[in-house]
Amino acid sequence: DAGVIQSPRHEVTEMGQEVTLRCKPISGHNSLFWYRQTMMRGLELLIYFNNNVPIDDSGMPEDRFSAKMPNASFSTLKIQPSEPRDSAVYFCASSLRIQGAPNNSPLHFGNGTRLTVT
Amino acid sequence: AQSVAQPEDQVNVAEGNPLTVKCTYSVSGNPYLFWYVQYPNRGLQFLLKYITGDNLVKGSYGFEAEFNKSQTSFHLKKPSALVSDSALYFCAVRDIVEGGYNKLIFGAGTRLAVHP
Numbered sequence: 001d002a003g004v005i006q007s008p009r010h011e012v013t014e015m016g017q018e019v020t021l022r023c024k025p026i027s028g029h030n031s032l033f034w035y036r037q038t039m040m041r042g043l044e045l046l047i048y049f050n051n052n053v054p055i056d057d058s059g060m061p062e063d064r065f066s067a068k069m070p071n072a073s074f075s076t077l078k079i080q081p082s083e084p085r086d087s088a089v090y091f092c093a094s095s096l097r098i099q100g101a102p103n104n105s106p107l108h109f110g111n112g113t114r115l116t117v118t
Numbered sequence: 119a120q121s122v123a124q125p126e127d128q129v130n131v132a133e134g135n136p137l138t139v140k141c142t143y144s145v146s147g148n149p150y151l152f153w154y155v156q157y158p159n160r161g162l163q164f165l166l167k168y169i170t171g172d173n174l175v176k177g178s179y180g181f182e183a184e185f186n187k188s189q190t191s192f193h194l195k196k197p198s199a200l201v202s203d204s205a206l207y208f209c210a211v212r213d214i215v216e217g218g219y220n221k222l223i224f225g226a227g228t229r230l231a232v233h234p
Contacts, residue, residue: 109161
């Protein structure tokens with residue numbers, strides 16, 4: 001298994017531009033999470049999906065941020081317009097949630113997208 | 119609300135010595151606790167978890183963690199550190215959310231530096 005795949009690995013853009021980050025979860029996993037990592041705030045959960053449906057987006061910092069999961073094998077996180085304070089490493093993670101059972105499956109993380117907004 | 123705390127920003131250990139990375143938790147109900155490791159320019163990797171059962175949990179790369187309910191701690195340990203263990207370590211707790219989703223709350227992380 002190739003693991004969780006994120007693209008691009010690095011993104012440098014100018015303030016005001018639209019940025020789209022992509023994620024391919026592990027095949028068969030039905031939960032997907034987007035995290036942001038910064039020195040100041042550590043790891044923050046932005047949003048998560050189950051069976052392609054957004055469950056909780058309360059961590060999304062502003063309306064400039066949006067996420068979609070059109071199918072089980074693909075998700076995007078979009079920032080429009082981007083700002084310098086959005087600079088961070090964005091991680092996607094996936095796991096398997098079994099309906100009706102205690103969900104203790106570990107999260108599997110991608111290698112992240114390092115976003116720099118100038 | 120569920121939370122974990124990692125009181126040390128950095129831990130320095132000589133190679134071959136035992137290491138401990140500390141984590142304390144605050145939860146409602148039974149805690150589901152995890153340790154992850156992050157190497158430079160990589161995502162987090164799962165090391166081990168405590169759900170129930172034995173208080174000593176064994177995980178990947180020779181790591182283990184001891185769950186202590188009275189001290190609300192879940193410290194990560196290894197009997198003999200390797201230089202290659204140098205990385206950022208995160209403790210995490212599963213949040214209580216309707217639907218039982220595996221939403222994890224992470225600590226701030228502890229940087230482990232193992233010196234030759």
